[in-house]
Structures are given as C-alpha cells and as structure tokens.
Amino acid sequence: MKLGDWLDERTGYRAISRKFVEATVPGGARFAYAWGAALGIVLLLEAVTGVLLMTVYSPSATTAWASVAYLQQKVPGGWIVRGLHQFGAQAAIVLAVIHVGYAIARGAYRKPRELTYWLSLAMVGLVVVTALTGNPLRWDQRGFWGLRVETGIIGTVPVVGGVLQQLLLGGGTPGHMTLSRLYTLHTVVLPFLLGAIAAKHLWLSRKHGPALATPADAVKSDRYFPTQAARDVIVAVAVLGVIGALTWMRHGAPLDAPADPTSDYPARPEWYFLALYEMRKPFPGKLELIATVVIPGLVAGYLVLLPLLDKKADRGVMKRLPLLAPVGLFGVAAGVLTFASMRTDAADAEFGKAVAKAEAQGTKALALAQEGVPPEGALAMLRNHPETRRVALFEQHCASCHRMGDLGPPKDKDTAPDLTGFGTKAWAKRVMEEPDHDAMFGKTAFKGEMPSMTKPPADPEAAKAFTAMAPADLDAIADFLAVQAQGKKGEGLPGEKLVSQRCTSCHRFDGKTDDEDSLAPELRGWASVPWILAQIDDPGSGATYPKGAMDPKLEGHMPAFKDKLSEKDRALLAKFVQEQAGK
Amino acid sequence: MQNDLGGEPPRAERPEEPSRVDGSRRGALKVLVALGGAAYAGAIVVPAVTMLAPSSEGGAGAARWMRVCRLAELTEGEPRRVVVVGDERDAYTVTKDQLLGSIWVTKKGESVTALSAVCPHLGCSIDLNGDKKSFSCPCHTSKFSLAGAAEAGPSPRGMDPLVVRVVDGHVEVDFKLFRQGIAERKEVG
Ligand code: FES
Numbered sequence: 001m002k003l004g005d006w007l008d009e010r011t012g013y014r015a016i017s018r019k020f021v022e023a024t025v026p027g028g029a030r031f032a033y034a035w036g037a038a039l040g041i042v043l044l045l046e047a048v049t050g051v052l053l054m055t056v057y058s059p060s061a062t063t064a065w066a067s068v069a070y071l072q073q074k075v076p077g078g079w080i081v082r083g084l085h086q087f088g089a090q091a092a093i094v095l096a097v098i099h100v101g102y103a104i105a106r107g108a109y110r111k112p113r114e115l116t117y118w119l120s121l122a123m124v125g126l127v128v129v130t131a132l133t134g135n136p137l138r139w140d141q142r143g144f145w146g147l148r149v150e151t152g153i154i155g156t157v158p159v160v161g162g163v164l165q166q167l168l169l170g171g172g173t174p175g176h177m178t179l180s181r182l183y184t185l186h187t188v189v190l191p192f193l194l195g196a197i198a199a200k201h202l203w204l205s206r207k208h209g210p211a212l213a214t215p216a217d218a219v220k221s222d223r224y225f226p227t228q229a230a231r232d233v234i235v236a237v238a239v240l241g242v243i244g245a246l247t248w249m250r251h252g253a254p255l256d257a258p259a260d261p262t263s264d265y266p267a268r269p270e271w272y273f274l275a276l277y278e279m280r281k282p283f284p285g286k287l288e289l290i291a292t293v294v295i296p297g298l299v300a301g302y303l304v305l306l307p308l309l310d311k312k313a314d315r316g317v318m319k320r321l322p323l324l325a326p327v328g329l330f331g332v333a334a335g336v337l338t339f340a341s342m343r344t345d346a347a348d349a350e351f352g353k354a355v356a357k358a359e360a361q362g363t364k365a366l367a368l369a370q371e372g373v374p375p376e377g378a379l380a381m382l383r384n385h386p387e388t389r390r391v392a393l394f395e396q397h398c399a400s401c402h403r404m405g406d407l408g409p410p411k412d413k414d415t416a417p418d419l420t421g422f423g424t425k426a427w428a429k430r431v432m433e434e435p436d437h438d439a440m441f442g443k444t445a446f447k448g449e450m451p452s453m454t455k456p457p458a459d460p461e462a463a464k465a466f467t468a469m470a471p472a473d474l475d476a477i478a479d480f481l482a483v484q485a486q487g488k489k490g491e492g493l494p495g496e497k498l499v500s501q502r503c504t505s506c507h508r509f510d511g512k513t514d515d516e517d518s519l520a521p522e523l524r525g526w527a528s529v530p531w532i533l534a535q536i537d538d539p540g541s542g543a544t545y546p547k548g549a550m551d552p553k554l555e556g557h558m559p560a561f562k563d564k565l566s567e568k569d570r571a572l573l574a575k576f577v578q579e580q581a582g583k
Numbered sequence: 584m585q586n587d588l589g590g591e592p593p594r595a596e597r598p599e600e601p602s603r604v605d606g607s608r609r610g611a612l613k614v615l616v617a618l619g620g621a622a623y624a625g626a627i628v629v630p631a632v633t634m635l636a637p638s639s640e641g642g643a644g645a646a647r648w649m650r651v652c653r654l655a656e657l658t659e660g661e662p663r664r665v666v667v668v669g670d671e672r673d674a675y676t677v678t679k680d681q682l683l684g685s686i687w688v689t690k691k692g693e694s695v696t697a698l699s700a701v702c703p704h705l706g707c708s709i710d711l712n713g714d715k716k717s718f719s720c721p722c723h724t725s726k727f728s729l730a731g732a733a734e735a736g737p738s739p740r741g742m743d744p745l746v747v748r749v750v751d752g753h754v755e756v757d758f759k760l761f762r763q764g765i766a767e768r769k770e771v772g
Contacts, residue, residue: 061673145707149722152705156764167635172771173760175673262666262685262700264708266721280723280737288737351721376678383682400656410658 021225026209027217029228032102033210037232038239039095040198042088043127045240049085050187057137059183060176062377064139065258069369069378072252083247089131091243093272096124104306104327105317108211114307116208119201121303126194128272133186135270137179139378141358144259145267147174147182153292174259257361258378266354268345275334278341299330390576393569397561403439404580415443416558423485423527423581428478432469445557449519450506473498485527485581499523508546519549527581533574537562648748648755649683651697655752657690662711662718662729664700667758686745687711687718688754689729697756698731699743706763709742718742739766 008014025033056075058067071078100120103109109117136147151174155165170177212218222228247253257263269277280291310323317324345351365382373381382388391407399407401416408414418439421427435450436442453474456463480495490496504513506520513520521544525531534543538560539550550557561570651665664685671681685700685708698718700709707722717734718727725736732741746757762769 060676062676062678148706152763155762156705161764162762171674172762176676177674260682262682262708264664264685264710264721267707284735284737286739354721376681379682380678380680383680396652400653409656410661413655413658415655 021223023206023224025222025224025228026220027212028220029222029224029231030210031231031235032106033228034232034235035095035099035102036205038236039092039099040202041232041236042092042095042239042243043194043198045088045243046085046092047191049081049088050191052081053085054187057183059137059179061139061174061179061259062176062375064137064179065255065378066369066373066381068138068140068255069366069373072255073366073370079252080247083250083252084243086134086253087243087246089127089134090272091239092127093124093131095239096120096127100124101331103211104303104324106211106213107310107317107320109307110211110310111307113204113208113211116201116204117307118304119197119204121300122197123194123201125300126190126197130186130190130194131270131272133182133190136174136182137186138255139179139259140256140362141259141263141265142254142256142267144174144261145265146269147178149267149269156289157293158289174261255362255366256358257365258382260379260382263358263361264354265358266351271338274341275337278337278344302326386572389569390572393565393573394576397565398573401558404577414438417441417444419577419580421581422577423482425478425482427527427581428481428485429474432474432477446519469502473502477503481523481526484523484525484531485578487525487528487530513546516546519546521545521549527578529574529578532577533570536565536570536574647758649758650750650753650755651686651688652754653752654690654695654749654754657688657695657754659690659692660729661715662687662689662698664711665754667756669758683758684760686756686758687742688747688756695747695749695754696730697745697747697754699745699759699761701743701760701763702738703733703740703743703761703763703768704736704738739764740768743768 004014053071056067056071056078058064068082071082073079100117103117103120132150136143151165151168154168155161157164166172168178168181169175170181268274276291276296279295280288283291306323306327310320312319361382365378368381368385369378374384376384383392394404394407398404398419400409401414402419403409403414404419404422430437431440431450432453434440434452434455436447436452441447441450451457453469455468456466476493476495477498478495480490480493480499483490483493483495499507500509503509503520503523506515506518507513508518508520508522508524510524511522522531531544534541535545535558539545539558540547540560544550561573565573647669649667649669651667652663657663665688666685667683668680669683671678671683687698687700687709689696689698698709701707702709702720702722702725704720704723704725707720709718709720709725709727712719717729718731719725720727720736720738723737725738726734727738727742728734730741731744733739743759743761745759748755760771762771
C-alpha cells in the first residue's frame with residue numbers, strides 16, 4: 001500500500017484536491033475576481049509575520065518599544081518581517097475596499113448573495129480595527145498619541161463610551177494593561193473572528209459563484225485551476241511586490257521615539273483615517289459626534305442596507321445609478337478629505353517643525369537603544385542618558401540663577417555669574433577687567449569685593465593710587481587660570497608666579513592667603529572639574545571659597561547639592577559645565 | 584480500500600425510536616442540560632467580566648503633591664511648560680522618576696496657577712501660541728485663553744486647573760488627570 005493511499009483512506013484528501021482542481025468559474029476567469037484572493041493571501045502573510053513578531057515582542061509599557069527597536073535593529077531579518085507586517089496590513093485595507101467596491105459596482109450583493117456581501121463588509125471593518133489595535137503596540141509616539149485620540153473618541157460615544165474606553169485601556173490611563181489588552185485583541189480575538197468570517201465568506205462565494213454581468217456569460221466557464229488561480233497569483237505577487245518595495249524603502253516600518261505623555265507630539269491619524277479626521281473640523285463642540293459617530297454610522301448603514309434597497313432585476317450599472325451614486329459620493333468625499341488634510345499639514349510650517357523635532361528625537365532614541373534599554377524602559381533611557389539628563393539637570397537646578405549658553409533663567413533674571421565659557425581665558429580675563437559686570441559677580445553678594453585690574457576704582461582718592469595691570473601680565477594670569485581649568489597644574493608658567501605675587505592678598509592659592517578674612521576663592525585648580533564639583537557639592541565646605549564665604553545658609557548664596565542630587569548627577573553637571581566652556 | 588483482517592467492525596444501526604427515554608425523563612434531562620450549561624457558562628463569564636471590568640482602584644482623589652519648578656524660574660504672567668516627574672505606579676510596576684505629564688504654570692504676583700497640558704478634547708498636548716496670549720491644541724485646533732477658558736474649537740470644556748502651592752520657593756502641584764471628551768471635569772486614576 002502506498003503512503004498516498006494510506007493517507008487518502010484516512011483524510012480523503014484526493015477528493016478535496018480534485019474538487020479544487022476541477023472547480024469551475026462560471027462566466028470565465030477574470031482579473032477582477034483576483035482581489036479577494038489577493039486579500040486572502042495578504043491576510044495569510046499577516047498571520048505568518050504576526051506569529052514571527054510575537055517571538056520577539058514583549059507587551060508592556062516598559063518593554064514594548066525596546067523589543068520593537070531590538071527587532072528592527074538587532075534581530076536578523078527582523079525589520080523585513082516587521083515591514084511586511086505593517087505594510088501588509090495597509091495593503092489588506094486597500095484590497096478589502098477594492099474587493100467590496102467591485103462587488104457593489106457589479107451588484108454582487110443581491111439575492112442570494114446578501115450574506116456573502118455582509119460578511120465582506122464585516123471583514124473590511126475587522127481589518128481596519130485589527131490595524132488600529134496593532135499600531136499602538138510598538139508604543140512609540142505615533143502609536144501612543146494615536147491611541148490617546150482614538151480611545152478619546154470612543155470615550156465620547158454616548159452611554160457605552162466611558163466603559164468601553166476604560167475596558168480598552170484596562171484602567172484610566174494608557175499603560176501596561178492597555179498593551180496587554182490590545183495585544184490580546186490584535187493577536188487572538190480579532191484574527192480568529194476575521195478568520196472565521198473569511199472562511200464563511202469564501203464558502204458562500206464558492207456556493208453561489210460570481211455574479212454574472214450578462215446572461216451571455218452563463219454559457220462560458222473556466223476551470224479554477226489553473227486559469228483563475230494564475231490570475232489570483234499574479235495579482236497577489238504584484239501586491240507582495242508593492243509591500244516588499246515599501247518595506248525596503250522604509251527599512252521596515254517606521255518607529256518614532258518612545259511614547260512620552262509629557263511631550264508636545266503633533267498627533268495625526270494613519271492615512272486611512274485622515275478623511276474622518278478632516279471631516280470633524282466643521283463640527284465644533286457638541287456637534288462633533290456628527291462627524292465621529294453619526295455620519296460614519298449613516299454611511300455604514302447605507303452600505304449594509306444596499307441589498308435590501310436594490311430590487312431591480314437589471315444588474316447594469318446605469319440602471320442602478322441612483323442607488324450607486326451615494327456610494328460613489330462616499331468614495332470621492334473620502335478622497336477629497338484625505339487630500340485636503342494632507343495639504344493643510346503640508347502647508348503648515350509649525351506642524352512641519354514639530355514633525356522634524358519628533359523625527360530627530362526618534363533617531364536619537366534608536367541610536368541610544370543600540371546600547372540596550374534599561375529595565376525602567378525606553379523613555380527613562382532617553383531621559384537618563386547623560387546627553388539628555390545633564391541638560392535637564394542644569395535646567396532644573398542651575399538655570400534659575402546661572403546662564404550657560406542657550407540655557408538660562410528668563411531674561412534678566414540671572415542672579416549668579418554667567419557660566420558661558422566659564423574657565424576659558426576670555427572668562428578669566430573678563431572677571432579681572434570687570435568683576436562687577438552683571439554677567440560676572442555684579443548680581444551677587446560679592447559685588448564690589450574684587451577690584452578691576454584695568455579700570456580705576458570709583459573712589460577718586462583710591463583712583464589716584466591706581467595703576468592698571470600691564471596687558472602682558474593680565475594675559476599671563478588669564479593663560480595660567482585657563483590651564484587650571486583644564487585640570488593641569490601649569491607649574492612654572494609665568495602666570496603662576498604672577499598669581500602668587502599679585503592675587504594672594506585676597507585669593508587663596510594652594511590654600512594660603514595673606515588675608516584670612518578675605519572671601520575670594522581658591523585659584524589652584526580653579527574651574528577644573530574637581531573645583532566645580534566641590535562647589536556644587538557644598539560651596540561652604542572651604543574647598544573652593546573660604547569657609548563662611550559661601551555659607552549656603554546666607555541669603556542669596558548658592559545652595560549645596562550634596563544631599564539634593566545623586567553623586568552621579570553632580571559629577572554629570574560638573575563635567576557639563578566644564579565641557580561647555582570649550583564650546 | 585477494505586482490509587479484511589484489520590477492517591472496522593460494522594456499526595450498530597440507528598434506533599428507529601427518536602429517543603430511548605420517555606417524556607418526563609426527557610424533560611428532566613433538558614433541565615439538567617440547561618442548568619449544567621448555565622453553570623458552566625457562568626463559571627466562565629462571571630470571572631471574565633470581573634477580571635476585565637475597569638478596576639475602581641487607583642489614586643483618584645488623593646493628593647499627589649509634586650515639586651515642578653522654582654518660583655524664581657517663572658516670568659510674571661507668562662505660562663511655562665513644566666514636566667511633572669514622579670514615581671509611576673502602572674499595574675504591576677512602580678518606576679521611580681518617571682515623566683508623568685506636563686502642565687502649564689503661570690505666575691501672577693505672589694500666586695501661581697497651573698493648568699493641565701492635556702487637551703480636554705481628546706488628550707493631545709496643548710501648546711502656547713507664539714504671541715504668548717493664548718493656548719492652542721494642534722490636533723483639532725481647540726483654542727484656550729491664558730486662563731484656560733475654551734475659546735474655539737471642539738474642546739467641550741476649558742483646560743483643567745490644578746491646585747498649586749509654593750513651598751520654600753518651589754512650586755508644587757497636586758497632579759491629576761481628567762477624562763477627555765466630556766463637558767464635566769472627572770478625574771481618572
Ligand atoms: S485633542 Fe486637542 S483639539 Fe482635539
């Protein structure tokens with residue numbers, strides 16, 4: 001007994017494949033019939049790529065983005081699978097609409113095919129909903145803000161809206177539970193529903209066969225295999241070509257920066273929802289439900305009722321024009337609205353800027369993710385990375401008094417020396433020339449404590465005795481101080497001698513000063529990283545300024561950050577201030 | 584392809600009678616099936632609904648004071664966007680120092696006011712207009728006055744105010760989130 005016989009006896013597969021090979025297509029094979037088959041094949045592609053994605057994806061607010069970034073960047077071929085899945089989903093929407101559109105134009109919704117038609121409408125809806133539940137799973141900005149708006153719309157639906165919204169979110173705000181629920185819907189509930197409906201739809205359309213255009217077609221007939229099958233495959237492969245090309249061009253599917261509820265992300269819906277998005281614009285306030293619920297409901301209702309309204313015997317498009325006109329109108333309106341929405345955004349410079357900013361953020365996040373994402377999640381990664389964090393730290397703790405480059409207190413609100421270029425030769429020179437300038441010590445309690453080396457004092461008596469420091473000496477001291485800021489000792493430099501001769505009457509140098517009561521700071525190692533760090537840790541410690549000069553308890557002095565910031569953060573800030581000087 | 588040795592034995596013919604049981608036993612069995620079915624369905628549906636229904640748990644109503652910035656950083660009358668950072672409890676994790684949301688704070692003399700930056704319409708992020716005289720939401724162009732009153736667009740209510748206090752020169756805010764899309768101001772957990 002052969003294996004084939006053995007198997008056939010138990011499964012009856014021969015009869016099944018014979019049925020498939022010998023199936024006929026009444027009226028003859030057509031390319032127009034291939035859209036449905038192509039949709040089926042794309043859905044199969046979605047299932048296979050979806051299962052593959054599930055082997056990497058991890059649905060929680062802290063891991064989702066990271067796992068997708070990992071898939072996109074590190075998993076071999078991961079980006080291809082992701083691209084095929086995402087563009088496949090969009091192709092499925094397009095194919096489903098074409099398929100149903102053709103059925104409507106052809107009048108294929110009429111008796112006895114009403115159910116077949118209704119099931120196909122349900123499929124369009126399910127394909128879209130499945131795509132919608134898939135988008136937020138990657139937990140990037142686009143997916144996240146899209147979800148916020150979509151669930152927001154659901155929340156406005158009268159009566160059930162609130163509960164439905166909470167059910168979807170798994171609580172009040174989007175988070176872990178939201179992802180678990182969307183994931184369950186997207187990977188289990190909706191695909192099973194879709195599969196079941198597709199199977200029934202296919203079975204019914206086989207049972208009834210295609211709706212024939214003319215009675216003359218009734219005499220024609222083709223074998224499904226290979227005449228129609230070839231057409232199905234040609235269309236499906238062409239569609240696959242488009243999906244593949246898009247995947248290749250975008251290197252997988254786009255991935256924005258991780259979802260950040262604090263950002264000013266310019267949210268826009270996916271392209272297939274732009275028409276709905278645009279339509280709401282003329283309906284302000286309470287009327288909005290007209291755009292979000294009433295009009296879409298009426299359109300869907302009309303499409304559902306179509307088979308019941310169309311009672312004419314004739315299938316000719318012309319004869320059914322009054323019934324088809326509204327459907328055509330929906331299509332045209334959707335196209336026009338989509339186009340209008342795209343044009344408004346394209347013309348909006350502000351929006352363009354916001355999009356560019358979001359894209360830059362995304363690129364940065366992906367670059368950081370290359371090194372691995374910490375368990376706190378991708379958003380924390382972005383926020384805690386030294387590059388981002390030190391700016392945030394400075395803004396939060398220093399920029400209310402100090403200015404440094406672009407960072408700083410509101411206009412004229414600075415009360416402490418300007419740190420732009422702190423530790424450079426220019427800064428050192430300036431503090432010797434005009435120590436009481438607003439950008440130096442002019443707004444601090446030290447104003448008036450240090451005399452200018454080049455300008456005579458205001459008091460006429462003192463001015464008489466004043467001799468300006470020679471430019472060469474000034475230069476040498478500034479040079480020496482700039483070297484200190486670099487963290488080098490600079491021993492033997494001409495400036496070192498000058499400092500010990502001319503500055504130590506007030507300043508400390510290697511801890512020594514001629515005037516123990518002076519408040520002037522230590523110049524050895526001035527503006528170097530350890531010096532700045534010591535100042536941040538505790539200005540009153542005596543390491544930078546003499547003890548008591550900077551007592552943080554004194555009004556208007558710099559506070560100590562030793563207990564307020566972690567050691568890491570303080571080190572980060574000290575290095576930041578020093579590094580910025582070089583820029 | 585019948586195999587004489589290993590073939591299946593012939594099956595019993597179907598009984599002529601529609602059922603072997605009489606009327607009253609039939610009724611009892613029907614009830615049994617219905618009750619058993621209901622018990623089975625209930626055992627699945629009840630826990631399912633309990634499990635999926637949105638939990639009432641959550642911090643709604645409790646004050647969550649968060650330090651957001653220093654008073655000195657604010658310019659008189661000019662709203663500034665500040666980020667609210669705090670510990671985030673999300674289902675099964677607590678994460679330190681998370682970005683919880685952003686708010687607009689404005690200093691007016693000695694007092695400070697705060698408005699949630701979440702658009703009451705559908706939850707986009709509200710921005711300050713270039714002239715600093717009003718707020719707007721880029722999503723569906725809702726417009727708000729500096730005080731947060733809804734002026735144009737689809738927003739069903741004004742921006743949501745938050746309670747603020749100043750402690751040691753620091754601005755602190757009682758951070759809350761509100762439901763979107765409805766005219767009432769209802770807090771979410
Ligand atoms: S979310 Fe702000 S206007 Fe719609």
